[in-house]
Amino acid sequence: MIKSIRLKASSRSYDIKVINNTLSDVLKDAAIPGERGIFVVAAGSVMRYHEDYVRNAFSVFPQGYKLHVLKASERQKNLKTVESLTGYFSANGLDRRSIVFVIGGGVLGDTTAFAASVYQRGTDFIHIPTTIMAMTDSAIGGKSGVNFGKLKNYIGTIRQPLMVINDLRFLKTLPKEEVANGMGEVLKYALIKESRLEKYFSGNPEILRNDKELADIITRSVKVKKHFIEADEFEYGERKALNFGHTFGHAIEGSMNFKVKHGLAVVAGILCASSLSARLGLITPERLSRIIRMTELFHIRKIIRDIDPDPVIKLMKGDKKNSNGKIKGVMIAGESDIKFDVVITEEEIREIISHVKSFYL
Ligand SMILES: NC(=O)c1ccc[n+]([C@@H]2O[C@H](COP(=O)([O-])OP(=O)(O)OC[C@H]3O[C@@H](n4cnc5c(N)ncnc54)[C@H](O)[C@@H]3O)[C@@H](O)[C@H]2O)c1
Incomplete structure (x- = not known):
């Protein structure tokens, strides 16, 4: 075990383990009672490389397990x-005492x-x-969920x-572009709370293949997320900080019919939200320049050039974080502050998109 982090949310406390190749030990230690059914839902892209490892790990359960692989x-x-x-679930006898294990990326998760x-008003799951x-x-x-149209x-x-x-x-088989994609949310953590993560955006991306660095990135990121969930599990206030870059990012993603990767859309959204923070005088031009440099790792020139403000504005108006008919977003302030529920006007969105495009002329 590299690390075990306990997250104490108001509804439930649980462990977030960081391990390397010891899945069967963790499953054994979990001491899941034999009467609980075990259902595994796994991504085909992962099973292609790791099926023997996964099957071997789940063989620790005396009650057996059912495996459902999908794309x-x-x-x-x-x-x-x-x-x-x-x-x-229903056809295979999953009941409320069963546990669903999800093996895959964020979409499947x-x-x-x-x-x-x-399902049956709530079944336990393990990610x-x-x-x-x-x-x-x-x-x-x-947080779990699915898209609804382009929303x-x-x-x-x-x-x-x-x-x-x-x-x-599992990260050993992750395609290179998915490494950059995942680092989009890590950039968010670096900017809203954990500046020690900024070093991963200044150098050689190959560093991200190293287990020690990956464990550091994951544990620091998990601790930032834990901080906000423990403070505000149901997002009435502080947890909104985790949406930094997402009001613009989700709209950019939807406007491109989800053909752009989520993490890269978030980086584009971070650029927009940071530019707006600078325009509102919340951060200095120097901090904005530093952020622009950190986004170079992601190669998002094409995404930025392709942003069409009209559908982006339309989708931002439908964002679930809005209230009273106003578009609201998260801004960064100073070197480490956050402001949420900042009202964003349509005119500001147009100006900011055009400003961000100018970085890539
Ligand atoms: N619930 C939340 O709080 C939250 C937070 C951030 C993002 N998300 C969601 O996460 C989703 C993005 O997740 P993602 O970036 O993991 O994308 P993803 O799930 O699409 O995975 C990326 C690709 O990598 C493949 N893959 C996954 N693991 C692999 C492995 N180990 N080896 C080889 N291939 C592998 C997948 O099959 C897929 O093709 C978005 O839908 C986003 O909305 C949710």
Whole structure:
């Protein structure tokens, strides 16, 4: 075990483990009673490389387990997939005492956790995330859900997992572009709370293949997320900080029909929100320049150039974080402050998008 971090949310406390190649030991230690059914929902892309390892690990359960392998991409993150998953649960005898293990990235994690959360009014699940995005962010904190048309994560729940097992082994087969994608949310953590993560955006991206560095990135990110969830599990206030970059980011992602990766859309959103923070006088031009430099790792020139303000504004108006008909977003302030529920006008969105495009002329 590299690390075990206890997250104490108001609804449930649970461990977030960071391990390397010891999944069967962790499953054995979890001491899950024999009468609880074990259902594993796993991404095909992960099982292609790790099937023997996964099957060997789950063989520790005397009650056996059922394995359901599926393909999940952002465009399948919808109610149709939830219906098919709950259909599978029902046809295979999953009951409320069963535990669903989800092995995959954020898309499969969000969709399956949502299906489990609503199945028979709530079934327990354990996340075994396999991408940097999922290990640092989506598997932590209990938010699950699916897209609704072009509206991102519009239908969902907040229900905490029983445990999260971050096994570095899975990252060995993660495609290079998915490493950059996952680092988008890590950039968010660096800017809202943990500036020690900034060093990972200044140098050679190959550093991100090193287990020691990855364990550091994951544990520091998990601790930032833990901080906000423990303070405000249901997002009435402080947890909103985690949405930094997401009001713009989700709208950019939806406006491009989810063809752009979530983490990269978030980086584009971070650039917009940081520029707006500078325009509002909340951060200095010098901090904005530093942030622009940190985004170079992500190669988002094409995404920025392709942003079309009209559909972005339309989707921002439909964002679930708005209230009283006003678009609201999170801004950064000074070197380490955050301001949430900042009202953003349509005119500001147009100006900011055009300003951010000018960085890439
Ligand atoms: N619930 C939350 O709080 C929260 C937070 C952040 C992001 N999210 C969601 O997470 C999603 C993005 O997740 P993601 O970036 O993990 O994308 P993803 O789930 O699409 O995974 C990326 C790709 O990598 C493949 N893959 C996954 N693990 C692999 C491995 N170990 N080896 C080889 N291939 C592997 C997947 O099959 C997929 O093709 C978005 O839908 C976003 O909305 C949710």
